[in-house]
Amino acid sequence: AQSVSQHNHHVILSEAASLELGCNYSYGGTVNLFWYVQYPGQHLQLLLKYFSGDPLVKGIKGFEAEFIKSKFSFNLRKPSVQWSDTAEYFCAVLNAGNNRKLIWGLGTSLAVNP
């Protein structure tokens, strides 16, 4: 079965540290890729997405992600985190053979200390 793996379940960083959250998926065909963020007590919001083209995708709030097809990965990065980035981050993958259903990772909880 298709799956999405987020390797880091909990990450704690200090402000200004760099961030990289891993996301790997198991499907070998064409994929669409998403990162969502959920701030404490709020609903999920789209950070960025990749459908095609430049594998380096820029999102909101200074986030970016790189699609590496050979590694089945879509890692999220931010060069300098802020306290306000404290949130849960979810990776999601849609494959061309899936009937309009995203496959979600379990999420990574990020805590940024001021």
Add this chain to the structure above:
Amino acid sequence: DAGITQSPRHKVTETGTPVTLRCHQTENHRYMYWYRQDPGHGLRLIHYSYGVKDTDKGEVSDGYSVSRSKTEDFLLTLESATSSQTSVYFCAISLAGGADTQYFGPGTRLTVL
């Protein structure tokens, strides 16, 4: 933010009672989804709809039913609530389905005692 509301936002109920959660959108999006979010399980799809009266099951559909009689409303019903259905329920919408971005509602926190 997309125009998605969920009601109620919080509910406490007892085992065995029926519960209906409502998702309402003002975006005229064709696709609507119900997810549950639980610690350690992330987001799991319960049911989704690809048009009025067109619905299909997700990965955790047992114990849940849905209805969509209008484009703007997608109802999730727990016929006889159980404690295992205590969760946060999110509705999502998308314009074009699979490859399109999903936008999420604020969630409903349901507690089944």
